[in-house]
Amino acid sequence: MTSDEIIALADRYLCPTYARAPLALVRGAGTRVWDADGKAYLDFFSSTVVANLGHQHPAVVRAIEAQAHKILHVSNLHYCEPQAQLAEKLVQGSFADRVFLCNSGAEANEAAIKLARKYGHAQGDGRYEVITAFNSFHGRTLATIAATGQEKVRVGFEPVQQGFRYAAYDNVDAIEQAITARTIAVLVEPVQGEGGIVAPAPDYFRALRDLCDRHALLLMFDEIQTGMGRTGTLFAYEQLGVAPDVMTLAKGLGAGVPIGAMLAAESVANVLDKGSHGSTFGGNALTCAVGVAVMEVLENEGVLANCVAMGERLMAGLTALAGKHRMIKAVRGRGLLIGVELTQPGAPLVERCQAAGLIINCTANTVLRLTPPLTVSAAEVDEALAVLDKVLT
Numbered sequence: 001m002t003s004d005e006i007i008a009l010a011d012r013y014l015c016p017t018y019a020r021a022p023l024a025l026v027r028g029a030g031t032r033v034w035d036a037d038g039k040a041y042l043d044f045f046s047s048t049v050v051a052n053l054g055h056q057h058p059a060v061v062r063a064i065e066a067q068a069h070k071i072l073h074v075s076n077l078h079y080c081e082p083q084a085q086l087a088e089k090l091v092q093g094s095f096a097d098r099v100f101l102c103n104s105g106a107e108a109n110e111a112a113i114k115l116a117r118k119y120g121h122a123q124g125d126g127r128y129e130v131i132t133a134f135n136s137f138h139g140r141t142l143a144t145i146a147a148t149g150q151e152k153v154r155v156g157f158e159p160v161q162q163g164f165r166y167a168a169y170d171n172v173d174a175i176e177q178a179i180t181a182r183t184i185a186v187l188v189e190p191v192q193g194e195g196g197i198v199a200p201a202p203d204y205f206r207a208l209r210d211l212c213d214r215h216a217l218l219l220m221f222d223e224i225q226t227g228m229g230r231t232g233t234l235f236a237y238e239q240l241g242v243a244p245d246v247m248t249l250a251k252g253l254g255a256g257v258p259i260g261a262m263l264a265a266e267s268v269a270n271v272l273d274k275g276s277h278g279s280t281f282g283g284n285a286l287t288c289a290v291g292v293a294v295m296e297v298l299e300n301e302g303v304l305a306n307c308v309a310m311g312e313r314l315m316a317g318l319t320a321l322a323g324k325h326r327m328i329k330a331v332r333g334r335g336l337l338i339g340v341e342l343t344q345p346g347a348p349l350v351e352r353c354q355a356a357g358l359i360i361n362c363t364a365n366t367v368l369r370l371t372p373p374l375t376v377s378a379a380e381v382d383e384a385l386a387v388l389d390k391v392l393t
């Protein structure tokens with residue numbers, strides 16, 4: 001099919017839930033993707049921060065192929081080898097002791113919210129409220145739109161799930177003021193992704209950890225966007241000098257197959273007893289086999305070091321562009337999760353970049369979001385910077 005045919009077919013039959021650019025991608029390799037008409041693009045969005053290892057990474061393709069020849073799905077009433085192996089890898093690579101596997105980011109946050117409530121009820125003091133940050137993003141299910149600190153995701157879906165309170169981000173006093181006798185947990189992103197790539201200093205998170213300890217609250221990090229190497233370490237919290245009690249993952253964990261995970265310390269995780277939570281597809285054999293492969297690549301192939309080096313290169317190039325183009329107000333981020341704040345809406349620039357063969361994203365209206373694969377090369381970074389320079393001119 002041509003791009004036009006695919007677009008017409010999709011627009012005819014799919015729910016119109018997305019503001020899509022007229023781009024139909026059919027193939028990818030590394031940082032490069034191709035549309036149905038054969039035009040090539042640099043994917044500096046990693047297909048929504050999912051393709052952290054680039055497209056069609058050989059280890060991922062091999063894992064899918066090998067698992068497809070064995071078994072695709074095992075019931076959660078039985079045991080599944082790749083599921084156990086992935087849980088082991090996630091525990092060994094993090095603060096956590098136990099893992100609940102699911103199929104998306106929102107589901108991982110649902111598991112974290114359910115865990116927090118069950119933990120509160122288990123303590124017998126009636127605490128169930130979760131504090132989240134304004135401008136956060138935690139997903140699109142009924143509980144996660146209530147957790148998300150943005151009114152716009154809730155409009156039209158009332159009544160909103162109860163048990164959430166919001167406080168300013170990067171402000172410990174604001175969180176402290178939001179604490180009530182019913183508060184059980186604080187859920188925040190180490191870097192706000194959809195919120196405009198806002199990355200508070202480690203001090204904030206240390207003070208937040210301290211506050212949570214003093215009030216016996218669970219500290220829960222949504223690392224769905226920041227995890228899996230995106231900020232230069234396997235998980236962003238490693239750079240903050242504190243560990244959470246609960247962490248959620250998705251996006252890059254599956255390199256393109258749908259998977260989510262909720263990780264927790266033992267003392268918290270053990271309240272999720274038999275029958276208390278579940279998912280038919282959670283811990284699916286195929287997606288977990290891919291997750292194991294992703295973890296192995298991140299552990300062994302210098303991807304994190306490349307992320308740090310290419311993040312510095314991209315940041316330096318963007319800072320140079322900021323000196324040249326008045327339209328750029330600020331450049332910020334961690335690793336390869338980078339935001340370029342503009343003095344005007346970013347959508348027209350995203351469109352012009354696409355026409356010039358560069359896929360980027362705009363979030364929070366005025367922030368260009370650059371999230372290339374962590375395997376991106378120096379030449380590709382320079383190519384993207386040249387396109388941006390031209391488009392900004």
Ligand SMILES: *Cc1c(COP(=O)(O)O)cnc(C)c1O
Nearest residue numbers: 104105106137138139193224225
């Ligand atoms: C993408 C994202 C989610 C939601 O993940 P889905 O897989 O779309 O449900 C939640 N939190 C953060 C920080 C995200 O970036």
